[in-house]
Amino acid sequence: MNVAFSKPLLEAHDVSKSYGPVWVLSGVSMTVHPGEVHALIGENGAGKSTLIRILSGLIGSDGGTLKMRGEHVALSSPHDALLRGIGTVHQEFNQCPQLSVTENLFLGRPLPKTRFGLVDWGRAENEANGILDTLGVTIDVRRPISDLSTATCKLVEIARVLVHNSDILILDEPTAALDMEESDRLFDVIDRLRQRGVGVVYVSHRLQEVEQIADRVSVLRDGEMVATRRREDTTIDEMVALMVGRPVSTVYPTRTAPMGEEVGLEVRDLTVPGHFAGVSFSVREGEVFGIAGLDGSGRSGVAQAIGGGLRATSGSVWRAERQVGPANGVLEGMKAGIAYVPPDRQGLGLHLSMAISHNIAMPQLRSLRHGPFLDRGGETALAEKGVASLQIRCESVRQPCASLSGGNQQKVLLAKWISTEPEVLVLDEPTRGVDVGAKAEIHKIIRDLAANGLVTVLASSELPELLGMCDRILVMRAGEPAGIFDAATSTAETIGRAAAVHTSDGGDAS
């Protein structure tokens, strides 16, 4: 399809969105033509999902306009967007697993009725088969969704959106849970839709896929649209460069003390089925060792398994010639002097409605005791020490964590684990969702700890952070190690490429 001659189906012009003082999208423009597959790529946090949410009517924008077929539209809800012809298939599944394929396809839509006002299941099943036929898929529509493979579920989800005669189909990481063969089947379906004149917005991390099926590629970086290219005018190398293309900022604190000579942590052939396999590395005292990789690559899993949060089935963890793991549960990890700092403040990280002091002391309540009672003075002292040394801004340590800013919450989370005085600190996304100022402070804290000889493992989805903070970086790809890189001689391009691009034959066994 020649993009230049058709009238655009969807035009987003100068779209902006801020959360508080942070602009997650600024002045983003994008057009989608009929019969076009328009890929949208960018690093984590570049603003892809925000843009998708705006286009699908989930959230409003703070500025800019949306046009469909040349006419201004304001989308009031995802349902409104669907009725106007914009269908979105989100990365996570939105299905009722116990209901049949037919029932799922008719969710939110009236089922055909018989003369007596009862559901005409025969006609409903025929219709369901008809819809699936147009996608070139044959499934027993009476089977419950939970019986189907992930790939088939994805196709059913696409079919559910297309029932509404969508002109625009937004696919958010549709292949995230699919293997190579399944992905190919999905691409056939996308191709069919393209021939029918549907405009597809295709969000993906996997650049080879983008190269395979996209007509045009748009790249988001830090909330701005840095480029839109026709596929034939670009290369994977250029895409990677555009995605990560900022220079590693000089704000990262430089190493103040040399690394120690002793190996402080050694991981041998660690495997957690379903997450990652065969990971080995060793970290010297005072070294900051990075783990890079896309979401779902095992990046976070490796960090968790070292701390005992995930149970490894084989492999071992060594500290100073002594085997200490794999730990079975965080308690064992803590006993071995390993502290795992989880990524999400709300989820695994903090008890938000509880006091700062209660949060900081929680891993140490075993020792903070006077007979049967808690040593509340000791608890407060511990918390105040943490608050002071990490410069957490609060009125009192009795304040609930929920009343703190994201950056300060993150520092409470760090204080909670640093005050256990671990010898190995495993950080998982320590600066996710915090503002620039707090981020710089956290980096300084990490640097200071390393200068004191702490073994630090830093898993992060942000390449600049890894390159700025780490000495060496392990890159994970699809659950397997893709190599260990020396940070000083690596660039965001080399790391990003190792994380996103298959170099060998292999299937994508995520």
Next chain:
Amino acid sequence: MNTSPSAASPVIARRPRLRFRLSRENTLVAVLIVFSILVGAVRPTFLTWTNVSLILAASAVLGVAALGEFLVIVTGAIDISIGAIVGISAVTLSYCLQAGVPTVVSVLLGLAAAVIAGAINGVLAGWVKIPSIVVTLATASIFLWVMQAFTGGHISSAARKSLPWLSERGAVGVPLSVLVFVGLAVLVSFLMYRTRFGRDMYAVGDNEAAARVAGVVVVRVRILTFVVAALLAGVAGVIAASQLAYVTATTGTGLVFLTIGAVVLGGTNLFGGSGRVRGVVTGVLLLYAIYNAMVLLRVAAAWQDAVAGLLILVAVIIDTLGRRPK
């Protein structure tokens, strides 16, 4: 909030400011006082010492059981079988007394029976991980009918004869049962605010996943919570047996709604993680003050439970709207 790294302002204001917070607990105390004054103005008998001690004596059973329910709700679970456990303790106690077992041993056996029931709840909810509402709905029915079969439907008045001192006036002019309630409230306060187990209960209720990552053994906390709650329900059963003319297997069944109601009225979050003991105590007293006032104001019996239900519903509505993010 200031985020620039150079800001070296005093990080903590040394002393937390002393101020009166309009917390749920404080509001509830105010409501209780205003309500008492209003009712007292219409029916002066309401505020006489005789009547007040009547309210206190009546609230001891509910109060002690509500303390147990409170623990379970703080962990984000619920115990529907609390009334049946009150019954188990009361019936076991009466049965033993009738069989000639010494009083102290009978009381201990009653409490032991309650603890066993609590352990069954705890293992099913905490270890097998069945939702607590399902577990305790089922065990409530099982406990009740086992007791029924055990006693053959007989009623007993043995406890009232053997334990009259528990419901008679003690030294300070209130029945000993009231002192037991007050003492247990203090004890539970210590448990909740001053021990690791108490802290762990709040932690599990607020965010189970984060508690586990911080090294809290969640299964142990859950089982122990149900056991301690059942022990408190057992004490409530002993008090009930000493007060009632007759004890049957169904002695505690009416309590379930009121215990949960009092706990929620007292500001405990039904989803776990927050709540104060004094809120629960005030909730219990307010409920009984209202029942007592309705009797004095000659409100038909049929309306009394409806009014209590309405009150609890209003409290939950205020609570839910207040928690909704803006």
